[in-house]
Amino acid sequence: MMRRAIPNLPMALAENIGRVLRDVAREAPLTLRVQGGCMEPSVSDGDEVRVRRQRIYLPGDVLAVHGKDGRLTLHRCLGYVIARDGLGVVTQADSSNTADTxxxxxxxxxxxxxxxxxxxxxxxxVTRxxxxxxxxxxxxVSRP
Structure with a gap:
C-alpha cells in the first residue's frame, strides 16, 4: 500500500497541487530535491534537479511525475501509449526491472x-x- 506524501491530504487538494506544479514548471524551471536512489547514477539521493514542462518528451528523458498518492517521482520516459482517457506515458526507474503503470x-x-x-x-x-x-x-490477447 502506498502512503501519501502528506498524510490525510484530501485527494482534491493533491490534484490541485499537481496542477500548480505543472503550471509553475511551464513558466520557469522548478527545483526539486531527490529522495532515493532509483535513478542512480544519473540522479542521486539528495541531488537538486531543475524540472521544466515540455511539449514533447523523448524516450530516455527523465520526467517528474505527480502520482495519485501526491508523491513526485523522477523516472525515465520509455514511450507513449493511447488509452480511453487519453495519451499517457510509460516510465521506469533506472534501477527497476519493470515499467511503471x-x-x-x-x-x-x-x-x-x-x-x-x-x-x-x-x-x-525504447527497448524497455x-x-x-x-x-x-x-x-x-490472452483475455477471454
Whole structure:
C-alpha cells in the first residue's frame, strides 16, 4: 500500500497541487530535491534537479511525475501509449526491472534538466518500452 506524501491530504487538494506544479514548471524551471536512489547514477539521493514542462518528451528523458498518492517521482520516459482517457506515458526507474503503470500525460510535471542522455540510454529506453508494449499486448490477447 502506498502512503501519501502528506498524510490525510484530501485527494482534491493533491490534484490541485499537481496542477500548480505543472503550471509553475511551464513558466520557469522548478527545483526539486531527490529522495532515493532509483535513478542512480544519473540522479542521486539528495541531488537538486531543475524540472521544466515540455511539449514533447523523448524516450530516455527523465520526467517528474505527480502520482495519485501526491508523491513526485523522477523516472525515465520509455514511450507513449493511447488509452480511453487519453495519451499517457510509460516510465521506469533506472534501477527497476519493470515499467511503471501508464501515467496520464497531465500528471507529468516536466523533464529534468540533465545533460542529454547518451544514445545508448535512449535505445535502452525504447527497448524497455517495446518489452512493456509486447507484454501488454500479450495480456490483452490472452483475455477471454
Amino acid at each position: 501508464r501515467v496520464p500525460l497531465d500528471r507529468v510535471i516536466g523533464r529534468a534538466e540533465l545533460p542529454s542522455p547518451p544514445l545508448s540510454t535512449r535505445v535502452r529506453s 518500452y517495446a518489452r512493456w508494449f509486447g507484454a501488454a499486448a500479450a495480456r490483452r
